[in-house]
Amino acid sequence: MLTLGEVHTGFLRNSTSVSRDRCAHILALIQGERVRRSERPVQYAVSPERLRGIDCRLTSASGSRHRAIGTVAARAAITGGHVLQGSAFVTLTGSTADRRLPWPHYLARPGILETLGKVDWNDLADGFLSEGHPPESLDLGAICADVMHEVQTSDHLDQRAPLRTSRSKLRWAIVMPRGEAIIQFGIEERGLRTLRLPMTGRDPADLADVCEDLALHDWLLTCLQGLIEGSDIGAVDRAQLIRRFGPAIDHLLHLWMPAARVDRSVWDAVERRPGLTRQWEASVNRIRDQVAAGTVALLSDAARTEARP
Template identity: 45%
Template sequence: MLVLGEVLTSLLPSSAALPADAGERLLALTTGAQVIRSDRPMSYVVSPERLTGVDCHVPTGPHGTARAIGTVTTRAVLTGGHVLQSSARTTAVRSSHNRRLPWSYYLARPSSVEIIGKYRERALTDAFLAAAPAPPMLNLAAIAGHTADRVRNSAMVDSRVPFRSRQTTLRWAAALGAEGDALTFTVERPDHRTVRLQTHGTELGDVVALCEDLALHDWLLTTLTGLVTRAGLTGPKPSVAVDRIRPAVDHLLHLWMPGARLEVRTRRFWEEMEQRAGFGRQWAASVQRIRDHLALSTLRELGRLAGPAS
């Protein structure tokens, strides 16, 4: 089974972290549907899933496309009251009818698209991960972006961001039921990543949670290193650097908990990727650099205050 997905991750445009109760109200995007909430090990709120109908094309190779009809599932996730994610996914299924059927047929098979025409699964995966979607191509980022915009435009959000950051996109393709387990994480551009996953015996919900967790922690690391770079910690004005780096201490450092909500089977993908890419080591090095700079700045200020008295 081939599943295609995309996760958009960004800072919620709010001057302060939303309390969990407010996060529940913010993500109540479907009347009468349940919002999932967890307070341990940190605030984590998930909106009800929504379906979006699509009748579009998918790339099946470097130059080929095929028609895809069905539905895409989206949901929003708010972590720590600060980080907003919008996630879209669908399962690619080979059509046995080779023609368009009534919408009732596709609604009875939610979160899947039937592909009309011949294709090879590996070629479709490669083309999907490499594509720059434009109409009439399947654009999961646009569908996820609509959900994110609904959250950002809520009256509950004051649109006052505590620091500057960019949205990142993680596009993923997972072959469920494949022989063996493997994960490849690639930084394609400063704001775009791809994940190729194959796994045997892992539930779809666990795969979605893994990809959202990867996207969350990649965004945290990208945002933190960007703040450190812009702060100019080695510059001639240490007090200015302290002010620039303060948002990292106030809003980001406590959110780093890779794999905290994952099942044991999917958590090991994190462990294997950590051995190769060293996300955690890079995070720890950046955090230590911030703390060292703050300690030196504190000592410098204490010395300045004590100077006249001596």
């Protein structure tokens, strides 16, 4: 009836790109379970899904209180050997017993929370996508943070990220729409993004792939724009600008491949309004122009120095 998810995105704490084999070791969060990997068009690895048992309240936009019991699926993914994502998602459905059952019942239904009592699914989706959540309510963000922390503390990492950037978080919900079935992407305060999707009947893990891909590219764009805004273009010399843009050129620019591994329908719908690709291309061109101008200035200075008697 309702699927909820959250994705956190940030740099892996390692100064260089992590190899495919090291990614597999880092993401082996469950002994004996396979880490899925792909090499084309960009290196990608994702951990096996791990379940977290939960008995919690649900946040609703109307303020009504509901209880849910079951398990949440969580996983971690590394893209390009540099970008780490923690992801948690769950499908909510009404309980047929309308009371708490023994845990074996919930363990037999992985990734599903059963709600007690009558609920309005759109009301729950609106509440989940809002910024403020009561402490006792469903907190997928905390699960994402736990998964990322486990990966970040791996002995395979040198704990030196190539750039100082903030994490971003994307909350998403899939529910039967009240009216027209449209995709809604929102840019909120404090790094929060929200995504509301109409129900399609697709597997929640596949939908999580799509949302993780969108979260990745929104984070890449946010990082690049933040770097440009903080670079003091026009106020510092060209050589200093080249040094400031170097890490982005080395670690970010080649990762922009939206919907390369997933269905394009969500990305295409989001692109109609915010125009993420147009922003990305404009930002990349601005960096390249500054680097080109800086290189010409440095070469001119070097030529004048050599020409002096």
